[in-house]
Amino acid sequence: MTTNTMKAIIATGYGSPSVLELRNITLPALKPNEVLVKIKNTTVSQADAMMRTGKPYLGRLMLGLFKPKNQVWGTSFAGTIERLGSEVTNFKIGDRVFGENADSFGAYAEFIKVPADGTVLLLPDSIDFDEAAGMGDGPLTSLNFLRNVSGGIKAGQKVLINGASGSLGSAAVQIAKQLGAEVTGVCSTRNLGLVKSLGADHVIDYTKQDFTRSGKTYDLIYDTVGKRTYSDCKSALTHNGQYLSPVLNFKLLLQMMWTSAFSSKKAKFAATGLLKAPETKVLLAEIIDLIKEGRLKTVIDRQYPLEKIQEAHSYVSVGHKKGNVLIAVQ
Numbered sequence: 001m002t003t004n005t006m007k008a009i010i011a012t013g014y015g016s017p018s019v020l021e022l023r024n025i026t027l028p029a030l031k032p033n034e035v036l037v038k039i040k041n042t043t044v045s046q047a048d049a050m051m052r053t054g055k056p057y058l059g060r061l062m063l064g065l066f067k068p069k070n071q072v073w074g075t076s077f078a079g080t081i082e083r084l085g086s087e088v089t090n091f092k093i094g095d096r097v098f099g100e101n102a103d104s105f106g107a108y109a110e111f112i113k114v115p116a117d118g119t120v121l122l123l124p125d126s127i128d129f130d131e132a133a134g135m136g137d138g139p140l141t142s143l144n145f146l147r148n149v150s151g152g153i154k155a156g157q158k159v160l161i162n163g164a165s166g167s168l169g170s171a172a173v174q175i176a177k178q179l180g181a182e183v184t185g186v187c188s189t190r191n192l193g194l195v196k197s198l199g200a201d202h203v204i205d206y207t208k209q210d211f212t213r214s215g216k217t218y219d220l221i222y223d224t225v226g227k228r229t230y231s232d233c234k235s236a237l238t239h240n241g242q243y244l245s246p247v248l249n250f251k252l253l254l255q256m257m258w259t260s261a262f263s264s265k266k267a268k269f270a271a272t273g274l275l276k277a278p279e280t281k282v283l284l285a286e287i288i289d290l291i292k293e294g295r296l297k298t299v300i301d302r303q304y305p306l307e308k309i310q311e312a313h314s315y316v317s318v319g320h321k322k323g324n325v326l327i328a329v330q
Contacts, residue, residue: 008109014054017313028113036083041133042107074107078132096123098132102273131298134324138167155180163225165191230267299323
């Protein structure tokens with residue numbers, strides 16, 4: 001590599017997809033403990049699309065009050081090691097790797113620098129870059145919620161996944177089944193077949209039926225898309241049931257505090273991106289094993305080149321994607 005510049009998508013502010021601009025910027029300089037990864041694929045997640053809008057405003061406390069403090073967004077990446085810092089010994093140039101850079105982002109670019117002891121792992125030859133790019137979104141978040149945030153799913157428990165065809169949902173259906181749950185997936189009409197094929201025992205078409213009014217109860221409701229509130233779902237929870245959501249707002253924050261102190265039914269949120277690298281790598285290593293063993297399938301909706309990032313964000317913002325939306329960088 002002879003050039004000192006790279007193509008990257010710059011977030012010029014908060015708002016519509018038009019705030020994302022393709023530019024040439026200076027290649028990041030490496031610290032002794034960092035590696036430079038040449039990115040093959042990254043993803044556009046629902047969380048990415050929400051962060052781009054700057055709403056809910058609570059998120060700006062971490063992202064930047066008036067404009068993004070990290071101009072190059074994107075967290076998931078898969079690619080090859082291009083350069084090594086002077087102190088790096090656990091990787092070599094050319095290694096196939098994947099990972100997450102939730103601290104400083106930077107994956108909407110041709111290259112990303114990450115700590116060698118951060119969330120970056122070797123990628124087995126049997127798993128391609130397309131599959132790997134999405135591991136840090138749906139599978140990682142859903143495994144964390146269903147295994148850790150919930151306190152663990154017991155065999156035979158009834159679990160409902162709302163948004164079962166998205167990146168988090170499609171992974172959650174499969175992971176919940178692996179943990180021995182009886183799984184109900186909620187999605188639109190066109191995705192019923194997909195969710196059933198992923199192992200759901202029951203599927204509900206939300207355009208025809210409201211699961212909160214069916215009279216059925218669940219030990220755990222995982223609302224992957226943040227479309228139904230704890231208040232909506234409370235009557236559909238068993239006595240000690242849990243409502244889990246990866247989408248935080250002020251109302252959910254209050255409900256978490258209230259239910260923690262006064263209710264047998266619980267509302268819970270966790271920011272998977274705030275996990276320490278060792279914790280994240282344990283989860284990702286388990287996901288790799290599940291994929292290698294054929295027990296977890298990666299669902300890919302569509303793929304865009306880096307130059308079409310605005311189009312990708314527009315599509316994701318509609319809220320009807322199936323699995324992952326990839327960005328082909330190289």
